[in-house]
Amino acid sequence: MSNYVGRFAPTPSGPLHFGSVVAAVGSYLDARRADGQWLVRIDDVDLPRSVPGAGDDILRTLERLGFAWDGAPVWQHERTTSYEAALDALRASNRVYGCACTRKMLSDAPRAADGSVIYPGTCAAGLPAGLAARAWRFRVPDQEVRFVDRIQGEVVEDLARDVGDFVLKRADGLFAYQLATVIDDADAGVTDVVRGIDLMLSTPRQVALQRALDLPTPRYAHVPVVVDAAGQKLSKQSLARAVHAFPPAQLVLDALSCLGQKPPAALSDAALEDVWQWALTHWSIEAVPPVGEVHSRSDYDR
Missing domain, CATH: 3.40.50.620 (HUPs)
Structure with missing residues (x-):
C-alpha cells in the first residue's frame, strides 16, 4: 500500500444526493488507483445543521453503492x-x-x-x-x-x-x-x-x-459540481433528490461521466462490480474537466 491517504467528508444535513456521489467517486477512485487508503468522516461539527440519523443513512448509502472504506468512520462531534x-x-x-x-x-x-x-x-x-x-x-x-x-x-x-x-x-x-x-x-x-x-x-x-x-x-x-437545468448546484438546500431510489450501477456510471471518464456504452447494463472494476482500471484525474460546473440527467434534480 502506498502512503496516499484520501477521504470523503459529507455533512449529515440530509440524505446523500448525486452531487455528493460524484465527489465521493472521484475521491475513492483516486485513492484506490494509487493503492492508498480511503477514509470516511462525517462532518457534523455544525450540530444545528445536522439531521438526526442522516450520518448513518449516508454510510448505508455508500455501502449500497459499493464503496469500502478503511477503518471506522470518524465523527467530528467527538x-x-x-x-x-x-x-x-x-x-x-x-x-x-x-x-x-x-x-x-x-x-x-x-x-x-x-x-x-x-x-x-x-x-x-x-x-x-x-x-x-x-x-x-x-x-x-x-x-x-x-x-x-x-x-x-x-x-x-x-x-x-x-x-x-x-x-x-x-x-x-x-x-x-x-x-x-x-x-x-x-x-x-x-x-x-x-x-x-x-x-x-x-x-x-x-x-x-x-x-x-x-x-x-x-x-x-x-x-466540478453538478448543477440542475437552471444552473443551480445540486445540494440539500436546493432540494436535490436523495439517491436511494436509483440503481447503484447507474449512479456510479453517471458520476464517472460527470468526471470526464467516458465509460463505454457496454457498461450500461453491467453489474455494479463490473462498473467499479472498469472505473478502477481506467481512472484518470487528468481527464476530469477543469471547469466549475457539469450537468447530468434531470432525474437527480428536485
Whole structure:
C-alpha cells in the first residue's frame, strides 16, 4: 500500500444526493488507483445543521453503492478536544483574538466571493470598550496564499484583502468548519483531498491554518459540481433528490461521466462490480474537466 491517504467528508444535513456521489467517486477512485487508503468522516461539527440519523443513512448509502472504506468512520462531534487544543496553540502564538462583533455590527461589511463577511478588523487590536469576546478569529497573513490544484491549476488568494480574519470558534461555542477540517485531515494523515469545487474557496484559509499550526498541506483536487437545468448546484438546500431510489450501477456510471471518464456504452447494463472494476482500471484525474460546473440527467434534480 502506498502512503496516499484520501477521504470523503459529507455533512449529515440530509440524505446523500448525486452531487455528493460524484465527489465521493472521484475521491475513492483516486485513492484506490494509487493503492492508498480511503477514509470516511462525517462532518457534523455544525450540530444545528445536522439531521438526526442522516450520518448513518449516508454510510448505508455508500455501502449500497459499493464503496469500502478503511477503518471506522470518524465523527467530528467527538473531536472537540482536538479542536480546542489547536485553538490554544494559536492563542499561544498570538494568531487568534477574541471578537465581540455581532451580525448586526457587520451587516454593512463587504462580502467575500463565497458570501461570507470580509472582516474589517474591528477587534483585531483589542476589544471595544465595554464589549466581551463572543468568538475567536484567526489573524490571516498579509500575503498571498498559493497552491496548485491537480485539476484546476494554480490558485492564488490574498486573504487579508479577499477574506479578512475569519472565525475559528463561533459565538455559540461551536468550532468552525475551517479549523475542524484542518485538524481532522492532519490527525488522519490525509495526503490528498479530492472534493467539490464549491469548497475550493475555503482551501487558501485551510492552507494558512496548516502553516500557522506547522501541519502538512495535502494535495488538493477540486472536481466540478453538478448543477440542475437552471444552473443551480445540486445540494440539500436546493432540494436535490436523495439517491436511494436509483440503481447503484447507474449512479456510479453517471458520476464517472460527470468526471470526464467516458465509460463505454457496454457498461450500461453491467453489474455494479463490473462498473467499479472498469472505473478502477481506467481512472484518470487528468481527464476530469477543469471547469466549475457539469450537468447530468434531470432525474437527480428536485
